[in-house]
Amino acid sequence: MPANEPPPWGKYLGLGLEMVVGVLLGYFVGGWLDRKFGWGTKAMITGVIVGFAAPMYVLIRDGIRENKDR
Numbered sequence: 001m002p003a004n005e006p007p008p009w010g011k012y013l014g015l016g017l018e019m020v021v022g023v024l025l026g027y028f029v030g031g032w033l034d035r036k037f038g039w040g041t042k043a044m045i046t047g048v049i050v051g052f053a054a055p056m057y058v059l060i061r062d063g064i065r066e067n068k069d070r
Contacts, residue, residue, distance in 0.1 A: 015062075018055040026051025 030047025034040060
């Protein structure tokens with residue numbers, strides 16, 4: 001990053017927001033599926049894991065892309 005360029009705060013805030021939204025979406029959708037089909041907490045736990053893993057994949061992919069550009 002050049003000295004005269006401001007830090008990309010929007011990019012970092014967007015990554016954090018993706019993480020929070022992914023986990024919450026997985027939690028609520030999984031909870032709804034558990035109540036609808038009587039699965040206990042299996043879908044909720046799976047939803048949270050997938051909701052965490054998907055943004056992590058995007059974060060790692062973007063990090064690799066940033067390092068290739070340098």
